Amino acid sequence: MGIMSLILEIIYPNKCGFCGAGISKDKLICHECAGKLRLDYYIGKPKDIPGEKPIELLMYAGIYSGHARRGVLRLKDSPAANVIKYLSITLIDKIKEKGLDGKIDYIAFVPMSRGRESKRGFNQAELIAKHIAGELSKPILYDAICKRGRLLSQHKLKSYRQRQLHAGSSYYLKRGAKRIDGCTVLLCDDVITSGSTLASCSELLKELGAKRIFAFTLLSSRNHR
Numbered sequence: 648m649g650i651m652s653l654i655l656e657i658i659y660p661n662k663c664g665f666c667g668a669g670i671s672k673d674k675l676i677c678h679e680c681a682g683k684l685r686l687d688y689y690i691g692k693p694k695d696i697p698g699e700k701p702i703e704l705l706m707y708a709g710i711y712s713g714h715a716r717r718g719v720l721r722l723k724d725s726p727a728a729n730v731i732k733y734l735s736i737t738l739i740d741k742i743k744e745k746g747l748d749g750k751i752d753y754i755a756f757v758p759m760s761r762g763r764e765s766k767r768g769f770n771q772a773e774l775i776a777k778h779i780a781g782e783l784s785k786p787i788l789y790d791a792i793c794k795r796g797r798l799l800s801q802h803k804l805k806s807y808r809q810r811q812l813h814a815g816s817s818y819y820l821k822r823g824a825k826r827i828d829g830c831t832v833l834l835c836d837d838v839i840t841s842g843s844t845l846a847s848c849s850e851l852l853k854e855l856g857a858k859r860i861f862a863f864t865l866l867s868s869r870n871h872r
């Protein structure tokens with residue numbers, strides 16, 4: 648090992664994405680976490696997503712539970728790149744194997760409100776999108792979807808109608824967003840729960856002319872098989 652890389656390793660030690668323990672530079676996960684992690688890769692139709700078939704294909708590395716959940720929760724506090732790399736490595740291989748990469752024109756991500764993002768310092772969905780875009784050599788679709796800040800918390804919105812209006816209006820298209828007519832977009836987020844967030848963003852991308860939306864999440868709160 649050269650002196651420079653030794654110094655860099657001391658300043659920036661490589662850490663297990665799932666527990667933070669020190670690991671060698673060529674690893675993404677420690678031995679112990681690798682033994683605890685249960686993944687269940689899925690690439691297929693999403694099940695029970697709101698809206699009229701807004702997402703054609705859903706892919707994720709496992710269910711949001713146990714050690715996998717622990718890793719993704721760490722992403723809320725720090726840009727734990729090793730979690731993203733580890734959970735997406737096999738999916739990226741599968742995307743290439745199935746020739747799906749040839750169909751994808753853009754990589755997009757679920758936005759955060761500006762206030763929340765500046766408080767956290769990063770948007771984990773954007774970090775995922777950047778990683779995938781790098782691995783598949785695709786451009787990232789910036790300046791398309793935005794998220795409104797949480798002006799009113801949900802419990803302050805008393806009526807059902809008010810809550811509906813608020814939920815439907817969290818995401819919007821940025822003025823002057825470029826057209827992506829006929830394109831296929833891979834939309835990234837950390838976890839899919841009900842699918843309503845991905846569905847809202849997907850519908851906005853379709854307003855811009857996108858033909859097909861594929862969704863990429865690290866984990867899913869439920870099984871789509």
Ligand SMILES: [Zn+2]
Pocket residue numbers: 663664665666667668676677678679680681
């Ligand atoms: Zn670990």
